[in-house]
Amino acid sequence: MRFLDDQPGSAARNWLLSGAVWMSTGVLFGLLAAIEMAAPDFLGGYRALVFGRLRPSHFNTIIFGFLSMSLIGAGLHYVPHLCATRLYSDKLANAAMWLWNLVVLSGIVTFLLGYTSAHEYGEYIWPIDILAVITLLLLAYVVFRTIARREEPLIYVSIWYFGAALLWTAVTWAFMGGTGARYGLNDAVWTWFFGHNIFGLWVTPLALAVAYYVIPREARTPLYSHTLSLIAFWALITFYSHTGTHHLLQAPVPAWQKVIASIDSVMLLISVYAFCANVWLTLRGRLWRVEQSIALKFVFAGTIWFFIVSTQGSAQSLMGLQRLTHFTNWTVGHAHIGLLGFAGFIASGAIYGILPQVTGKPIYSAALANFQYWLMLLGTGGFAIVLTIAGLVQGSAWLNGEALYRVLPELGVYMVARAVLGTFVVVAAEIQLWNVTLTLLGRGPKREPLEPAISLFDQQLVEGQEPEGA
Amino acid sequence: MQMTERAFAIGSLLILLAAGVGVGFIPAWTTEQKPSDIARRRTPLEARGRQVYIQNGCTYCHTQYIRPQDWDHGAVRVAQQGDYVFDRPHLLGSERTGPDLSQEGGLRTDDWHRAHFMNPRFTRPASIMPQFRFLTDGEITALIAYVQSLGGKMADARVTRQKMWHKALAAAFARGTDANFAYLHSLVPEQWRTMPNPYPPTPEALARGRFIYEQSCIGCHGNFGDGNGPAARWLYPKPANFTALRRIGASGGLLYYQIMNGITGSSMPYFKTELESEKIWDVSNYIAVSFIGRSDGNTAPRGADAALEPVDPHAPPPPAPESVTAPPLTSPALQPEVNAARGGMPMPGGGRQGASSPTPAQTGPAQTLPSPRHAHPRPAPERRRP
The missing domain is CATH 1.10.760.10 (Cytochrome c-like domain)
Structure with missing residues (x-):
């Protein structure tokens, strides 16, 4: 493997592998932080391992390391595949891979050393911001040049999301990186405009794109509806971009901004339900494929988590419910349902679904992957239950006038449970890295090389107006 | 509708820019940045303490705004827009694992905070805050100065009274x-x-x-x-x-x-x-x-x-003790x-x-x-x- 490989598929493979590596790293930060919440003197007070430095390392490594790199890796495979061409330049995409790895790594180093912009979800300091924007633009260049030389006349929905997400995020990141002139609540509003765009206009479209690709392909059936995918796409960019201020509903920001954020957080469900209806109806009568394809199993579970997290998110963006849930562990649970459940499951599905396609090597062990699936499911489901209960305990106690300090001892059991469940996720992540490594080393079952995938395009052109089984 | 790369890339970018103007730029242009009655600029020592607060991620567990429905610590004053005009970056926070600190200044002495940073369990046995013993003496002094400045002029009045009584x-x-x-x-x-x-x-x-x-x-x-x-x-x-x-x-x-x-x-x-x-x-x-x-x-x-009040309704009211005169406030x-x-x-x-x-x-x-x-x-x- 050369530093800047130009072999077709090498970029996708390297991005996917990086994703698996960063997941196995990022969850360790999470586990340490979770143990500190349960046993605060556990690490004895090391400067670099204090909770406030582990937390940004944890979620930035997960979001920008694991999720972004796996999902981009998938994109670098399905974009040329769906365009019936090859990637414009694997060399450039590999260069972007090294740059992006540098972003994630320097993020961890700077956070542990105490360098942070203090903007939640945008903690990277400005040199890293610049590097990230450059990388995004480089990727966008590769992707759009690939689209430009497509052989297929139509562009499949996965490509809209992937190409657009690169541009959206480059733009919002450039705005965010241009920090320095904003004070007080203006800064808060901007922070959450950026922060929420990272979920809504980066992680979500990347993951949805993979779902749109993997589900029809693994189920061997065309996508249910082109119209629904159009609705979902345009509703996503229209409504998701306005919702940032729902993180500040109880802060003294102007009421009109809160109203916009709350309304659009609910309107967002148009996009969510259109997507879910589309992919679930695609699977109608073919759900048995979930048992046959580990990639489909992960991605299908991810779409269910997506339904849950989005419905929950819209509900908690309403002022009434947020009075109870804001500032509590409910929100932490929500973040884990979204990033580990929805995006994490789809990213693991992308790794297992696309790695064999780009390397021609079958997955080392489907049984291990299945074990990982159940560990992640137990971990995520457990997080959802435990953290939601902890959040309700906190929120209802506070609303009843109980002092925060006196509620702390009630949370101990949930913090312990969360750390235990966290070990499930850590084991799952290490299994994934093991499985991916051995797959790449060619230790998988000896088989004929996999056939090239059938083109989704042909299928969609056929179904376009008349979905199968309608 | 046929989605060309122009349609989805340029179309959606235009929508995003419109959203950015609507919920990002317009609020920034229209919001008046007027200090509230308690807002004040920080001293260099307090500003340094704020850096220590940022570096160690205190903001992940401590919020800095009191909401209308809050009780507890600092709930004597609901946060106002003007309280934050000197804050960059903002440190409003999103999780309240520890108490809100927006009005913390002057509620406790510097000594208390020092003991608390050595190990929060020393002063608050149920706390799950990390130890900050690793901070240098200078860092802790700056951090305490920052914490004592939270609450602006209201905190200053409390700090003054603490010192006087101390x-x-x-x-x-x-x-x-x-x-x-x-x-x-x-x-x-x-x-x-x-x-x-x-x-x-x-x-x-x-x-x-x-x-x-x-x-x-x-x-x-x-x-x-x-x-x-x-x-x-x-x-x-x-x-x-x-x-x-x-x-x-x-x-x-x-x-x-x-x-x-x-x-x-x-x-x-x-x-x-x-x-x-x-x-x-x-x-x-x-x-x-x-x-x-x-x-x-x-x-x-x-x-x-x-x-109950030890008052006999038929007896004349007792003379007021000397000490009821309200003390002068700053x-x-x-x-x-x-x-x-x-x-x-x-x-x-x-x-x-x-x-x-x-x-x-x-x-x-x-x-x-x-x-x-x-x-x-x-x-x-x-x-x-x-």
Whole structure:
């Protein structure tokens, strides 16, 4: 493997592998932080391992390391595949891979050393911001040049999301990186405009794109509806971009901004339900494929988590419910349902679904992957239950006038449970890295090389107006 | 609709830009950046402390705004837009694992914060905050300065009062146990000093009191109530040694009053925002039985009667004690908030005790420490008996 490989598929493979590596790293930060919440003197007070430095390392490594790199890796495979061409330049995409790895790594180093912009979800300091924007633009260049030389006349929905997400995020990141002139609540509003765009206009479209690709392909059936995918796409960019201020509903920001954020957080469900209806109806009568394809199993579970997290998110963006849930562990649970459940499951599905396609090597062990699936499911489901209960305990106690300090001892059991469940996720992540490594080393079952995938395009052109089984 | 790359890329980017203008730029252009009545610029030391706060991610567990529905710490003032005009970056926070800090300044002494940063369990045994012992002395000093500045001018008023009282308390402490207790007790209004604990020290009440003691008191006052808890090393004046009260004596009401209101200028914080009345009575009983050796609980007047105003409707009102004159406050504009922050809420015993304590300026305690008898020569008013 050369530093800047130009072999077709090498970029996708390297991005996917990086994703698996960063997941196995990022969850360790999470586990340490979770143990500190349960046993605060556990690490004895090391400067670099204090909770406030582990937390940004944890979620930035997960979001920008694991999720972004796996999902981009998938994109670098399905974009040329769906365009019936090859990637414009694997060399450039590999260069972007090294740059992006540098972003994630320097993020961890700077956070542990105490360098942070203090903007939640945008903690990277400005040199890293610049590097990230450059990388995004480089990727966008590769992707759009690939689209430009497509052989297929139509562009499949996965490509809209992937190409657009690169541009959206480059733009919002450039705005965010241009920090320095904003004070007080203006800064808060901007922070959450950026922060929420990272979920809504980066992680979500990347993951949805993979779902749109993997589900029809693994189920061997065309996508249910082109119209629904159009609705979902345009509703996503229209409504998701306005919702940032729902993180500040109880802060003294102007009421009109809160109203916009709350309304659009609910309107967002148009996009969510259109997507879910589309992919679930695609699977109608073919759900048995979930048992046959580990990639489909992960991605299908991810779409269910997506339904849950989005419905929950819209509900908690309403002022009434947020009075109870804001500032509590409910929100932490929500973040884990979204990033580990929805995006994490789809990213693991992308790794297992696309790695064999780009390397021609079958997955080392489907049984291990299945074990990982159940560990992640137990971990995520457990997080959802435990953290939601902890959040309700906190929120209802506070609303009843109980002092925060006196509620702390009630949370101990949930913090312990969360750390235990966290070990499930850590084991799952290490299994994934093991499985991916051995797959790449060619230790998988000896088989004929996999056939090239059938083109989704042909299928969609056929179904376009008349979905199968309608 | 056929999606070309132009349609999805340029179309969606235009929508995103419109959203950015609508929810990003327009708020920035239209929001007036006018400082509120409490906002002020930070000193260089406070600004450095804010950097330490940022570097160590304090903002992930501590919010910095009070919401309309909040109780507890700092809830005397709901956050206003103008409170934050000097903040860059903002540190509003999104999780409240620890208490909100937007009004933290002046509620506790620097000593308390230092002990707390060494290990939060020293002062707050149930805390899950990390230790910050790894910070250098300079970093901790800066961090404390920043924390004491939270709350702006309101915090400044509290810090000023803490410092003023600290001198008097330190002088009293230096004079030895008896003089110190005499002085501390002189600060408690008469009706509280003579009030017995209305609740009997039953084993159950003592168990509840012990639970509260272990959660809130043990860090400073220690396992044996001798004032040698793990935090004591960093505190001056030292925490009270309850065992000495065996000789000097302390009524249930006196303990109650000091737990409720704290002792301004010392590291004894007030507990009225987190402990309800009965819990304070229970912990008073626990301290009295376990460390002082005797409790006046279950002596008359007991139960609800003890908490009523000792007023005979047919008798003329008693003369006001000297000390009810309100002490001068640093800024008249801040007076209502300061009173509220200090505890100017109606007390079970009646009156607004928080605002009516004597100041050193009036009694000159640093020079001559008045004994309780001299400070309050009026005999205890007769209580209504059941």
